[in-house]
Amino acid sequence: QLVLTQSPSASASLGASVKLTCTLSSGHSSYAIAWHQQQPEKGPRYLMKLNSDGSHSKGDGIPDRFSGSSSGAERYLTISSLQSEDEADYYCQTWGGVFGGGTKLTVL
Amino acid sequence: EVQLVESGGGLVKPGGSLRLSCAASGFTFSSYSMNWVRQAPGKGLEWVSSISSSSSYIYYADSVKGRFTISRDNAKNSLYLQMNSLRAEDTAVYYCARDPVAGREPAAEFDYWGQGTLVTVSS
Numbered sequence: 001q002l003v004l005t006q007s008p009s010a011s012a013s014l015g016a017s018v019k020l021t022c023t024l025s026s027g028h029s030s031y032a033i034a035w036h037q038q039q040p041e042k043g044p045r046y047l048m049k050l051n052s053d054g055s056h057s058k059g060d061g062i063p064d065r066f067s068g069s070s071s072g073a074e075r076y077l078t079i080s081s082l083q084s085e086d087e088a089d090y091y092c093q094t095w096g097g098v099f100g101g102g103t104k105l106t107v108l
Numbered sequence: 109e110v111q112l113v114e115s116g117g118g119l120v121k122p123g124g125s126l127r128l129s130c131a132a133s134g135f136t137f138s139s140y141s142m143n144w145v146r147q148a149p150g151k152g153l154e155w156v157s158s159i160s161s162s163s164s165y166i167y168y169a170d171s172v173k174g175r176f177t178i179s180r181d182n183a184k185n186s187l188y189l190q191m192n193s194l195r196a197e198d199t200a201v202y203y204c205a206r207d208p209v210a211g212r213e214p215a216a217e218f219d220y221w222g223q224g225t226l227v228t229v230s231s
Contacts, residue, residue, distance in 0.1 A: 034218070036153075036218070043221045043224050044203065044221045045221065046208075091152065095216065096216050097158070098216075
């Protein structure tokens, strides 16, 4: 069964960097995923598609501060130079409409 | 600019019906598969249904199969979700979302989202 696992929460300081993790279930380590951001009281926003080799393609208008990388079954979203508006829920998602549980990012 | 605007949400009693709409603009609507995704209060995202560009392929989550019907009108650039036999657990914000790749069967992947419409099922 295809499952995506995310830590429920993360925090980092204003101006710092943070790396969020999404783990694919066993047997699915070659799958691409997408990262979506959901700011409070807003609809989700597509950030990027991230392939198993670490290549990624970002959505329209997504700043260079957002980047993706991969290692085995792990998919990462790195946000550098954190800003207050980056405080949001981040969801990974893969083929077939499977979503991770989301990570709530707090910017300190 | 791609825009997706949902409407039609509201308060409905258990067992009742509601029809959601999504008005699309800024892209060639008839070329893309479209999707509905929902989010219960305080919870994560859940895929609900997908429809191909010509309505030839339609898929539903098990939780709504037999109760919800997705449809589209390419002439009106609109996507719909007819929801029948509603239950308390259907209470959620419903989002319309576009598939990233034109011309393919629905893959339940999403690159543009609407702002959502709230459906509350309660007596």
